Amino acid sequence: MNEHAKKNLVAYTYTLLLVTLLCLIIGAAHFLVTPYYKANLRNSVAKTIAGISNPPLVPGSETDLRGNGISRITAWKVEGKNRGGELIVAVPVTGDSGPYTAVFHYKNDNDVRFLALAGIPESSLDPVRFGFSERLLQFRIQKLKHDLLELKDAK
Numbered sequence: 358m359n360e361h362a363k364k365n366l367v368a369y370t371y372t373l374l375l376v377t378l379l380c381l382i383i384g385a386a387h388f389l390v391t392p393y394y395k396a397n398l399r400n401s402v403a404k405t406i407a408g409i410s411n412p413p414l415v416p417g418s419e420t421d422l423r424g425n426g427i428s429r430i431t432a433w434k435v436e437g438k439n440r441g442g443e444l445i446v447a448v449p450v451t452g453d454s455g456p457y458t459a460v461f462h463y464k465n466d467n468d469v470r471f472l473a474l475a476g477i478p479e480s481s482l483d484p485v486r487f488g489f490s491e492r493l494l495q496f497r498i499q500k501l502k503h504d505l506l507e508l509k510d511a512k
Contacts (some may be wrong), residue, residue, distance in 0.1 A: 371464075395419065398431060400473045402447055402460050409472055409481050414462060416445045422505075432463075435482065441465070444505075447475060450497055452487030459497060467506055470497045 358366075381430040403416050418434035435443040442465040458475040471483035471494050480487050484494060 398447060402445060405475050405478050406460060406472050414445055446501060452493060459503055463505055467502050469501045
């Protein structure tokens with residue numbers, strides 16, 4: 358092996374080590390930050406929907422919704438009597454004013470309704486003011502109904 362090939366091999370090795378180290382750092386950061394993110398999202402959703410429905414909806418344990426292409430959707434079982442199968446679902450939605458986390462309530466009979474935008478309780482009254490048209494919300498509701506029904510049928 359000539360000198361030029363040795364230099365290239367050393368440079369490629371260092372580059373590979375650097376990329377591997379960066380991947381490990383990113384993976385560790387994700388692993389460490391995820392519990393805080395989930396707790397903050399749950400608290401934000403709970404505070405936002407606290408006064409919206411009667412009887413009040415309280416997010417309970419997080420439920421796994423993986424499958425059928427569903428990603429970035431977080432859902433919690435609703436706590437309380439006669440609430441079996443109901444979910445509070447948080448979905449990232451992009452409106453005219455940028456991305457928000459929309460909160461929906463899913464009932465057993467495949468009924469989905471918009472509650473509010475996480476962190477903005479007044480958005481339940483007028484989502485259009487925050488850049489979410491009725492058409493966009495209906496699209497999201499229909500998509501959630503479809504995805505959650507597919508997931509329910511798959512189980």
